[in-house]
Amino acid sequence: MDSQTGELLSWILTQDFAPKGTAGAFQEYDNKYVNVKKGSLAGLSTVLAAYKLFNYCHSYKEFKHKWPRKYH
Amino acid sequence: MNENLFASFITPMILGLPLVTLIVLFPSLLFPTSNRLVNNRFVSLQQWMLQLVSKQMMSIHNPKGQTWTLMLMSLILFIGSTNLLGLLPHSFTPTTQLSMNLGMAIPLWAGAVITGFRNKTKTSLAHFLPQGTPTPLIPMLVIIETISLFIQPMALAVRLTANITAGHLLIHLIGGATLALMSISATTALITFIILILLTILEFAVAMIQAYVFTLLVSLYLHDNT
Numbered sequence: 001m002d003s004q005t006g007e008l009l010s011w012i013l014t015q016d017f018a019p020k021g022t023a024g025a026f027q028e029y030d031n032k033y034v035n036v037k038k039g040s041l042a043g044l045s046t047v048l049a050a051y052k053l054f055n056y057c058h059s060y061k062e063f064k065h066k067w068p069r070k071y072h
Numbered sequence: 073m074n075e076n077l078f079a080s081f082i083t084p085m086i087l088g089l090p091l092v093t094l095i096v097l098f099p100s101l102l103f104p105t106s107n108r109l110v111n112n113r114f115v116s117l118q119q120w121m122l123q124l125v126s127k128q129m130m131s132i133h134n135p136k137g138q139t140w141t142l143m144l145m146s147l148i149l150f151i152g153s154t155n156l157l158g159l160l161p162h163s164f165t166p167t168t169q170l171s172m173n174l175g176m177a178i179p180l181w182a183g184a185v186i187t188g189f190r191n192k193t194k195t196s197l198a199h200f201l202p203q204g205t206p207t208p209l210i211p212m213l214v215i216i217e218t219i220s221l222f223i224q225p226m227a228l229a230v231r232l233t234a235n236i237t238a239g240h241l242l243i244h245l246i247g248g249a250t251l252a253l254m255s256i257s258a259t260t261a262l263i264t265f266i267i268l269i270l271l272t273i274l275e276f277a278v279a280m281i282q283a284y285v286f287t288l289l290v291s292l293y294l295h296d297n298t
Contacts, residue, residue: 030104035112044102044114048160051098055162058086062079063162 188297
């Protein structure tokens, strides 16, 4: 990413969230990391890692109280 | 502990909206389409795999049965990718829900059977009576064959659900046991951890095998009926 983290919010707001725009974003990722001459495992793994992170955030509440702690 | 064990099988909702739709659609992102003659590595690998599977699975059918190739190949890709993605931590596996597996199994089985009844009525009805049965046994055998026919979609759906759910549950349980044993006895925890690794390898295999079995059985029902 060429933008700084501080500008991330304004960058997200400039994105087009309509279905055509979202498909365009997937195409962009595809053309940059997957559809290249020596595309490697990293292109796929990043997508899977993002999916993992998304699921982690979604189930955070359920396992918050299961952390190894002295007093539950 | 009982409530927590099954918490991972609850349909995920976010603010009351079904997140499960997005999760079911996600595997389609992992299979890009490309119209080039020579593709990138990722797409070439997938095309090679798809060709291998379709040759192996559709070669037994006549041309009429081979019209189902697209359906069966999408099926095996969908079930395989959904099962494998479910092995990531904290992810939701749609194939653990019986509703979804019934939704896949019943229309496919019904399509195969109704095709058989419409196009080859006599042969389809003849399946109800195996060759060479003694005459007194015929009524009972027809009843048994009818029951076994109607149980096929149920068995398809329940087989997939039970296998994937059981595997996930075992991983949860043994993982929890390993954690709990770590403070008590390190050796036992190590043994349990090795069991966990073996189980995970099994789960990877089961994920793919279940997809294969589901598709193979549908293809067999099709073969009987075309």
